[in-house]
Amino acid sequence: MKKTILFSKKPAITMTFEEVRNRFLPMLVKTMKIANQRFIFNAIEEDDFQQILEIELWRAYEQYSSENGTCFSTYLFYKLQKGVRNATYHKYSLKNQGIIVSMNTSINKEDFKLEDILADNDASMNNLETNELSYLIIQNTSDHEKELLSILLDKQTFTVNSYAKKHGITRQAANQRVIKFKKKLQKIIANEYLGIS
Template sequence: MKEILLSNGTVQTMTFEEVSKQFEPMVIKHMNDANNKFTYNAVEREDFKQILDIEVWRAYEAYDIEQGNCFSTYLHFKLQKGVRNATYHRYAQKNQGTTISSSAPIGDDELKLEDMFSTDDTSTDSIFFNELAEIIKENVTEEEQDALNCLLNKKEFPVVDYAAKHNMTRQAANQRVKKLQKKLRQIIAQEYLEI
């Protein structure tokens, strides 16, 4: 049993089964919204529901009322991850035979984070980008902000400018930026890409 903060401001002590039953309409809504985007090739409802139910369990297990978030907000992001996991192969089918590294520049311009993770379906762009942006925001310290700016805006804030601002060699600045890039890759792989 866990204390759950509901969106109406009340706190209830609930079992997982009670949480699962109470938030089932939210699960169904996420599932239907995602499946409605696939006219002919929707995800099998039972499989989809099972994936989202696992995310409800993960949300229940990891939820901490001391953080001050109501459970539905916390669950929302977990369900988004479940939707992404259930539907990812549908989007991946569009790109079969194409291999693109997220760290490699494409074309003549340096890509920014939102370019690297965009898909053809703009309805999913903001979900994925917001989730990534939130993960990055939570894991970048104040001292790393300039390195992040350098990483994402190489044209406006190149490594040379970063080095000058922090009174260091270009090589040292480059190492800091690469260190942050490596750190963010690992965090994104664990928190965003892990199924």
């Protein structure tokens, strides 16, 4: 099977899948490397990742039509992004926990929510990283630590002084609680998210 492949700065060429694969393999590898950089300590096995992207390359070739006037590289780009999503989705999913995670879970009595601080218009896959970290933080914050989390997330609204006054302790004691809680979260994130023990 041969298809007419459109290029942005070159004339159209009739190519087999093997010819297309050879021509666009560098684009595929570059996409894989960029996506894998997000996972510093637990990158996805490159052979598996490449296989997923090569399936998307085949689908792009099979479904592509030069009659639409779209360059093949543009059409392939979106297929590769789908492949990246498929290859990396398990890194973001909440495996077998049966828990519904919500960014609008209240952090304190004033109905201050995690989404108020972490709100972002980014609907890309990168936002899943934020959601996974948010989930990890919420799951490891007890009820009496929620005020400490509020201080870490928004020091201007939730001050150490107001926390100290509310609980009848010194500012230094309140600050020590914040530092202890921060170290706890750092250790959890290092172990459970980054894979550093």
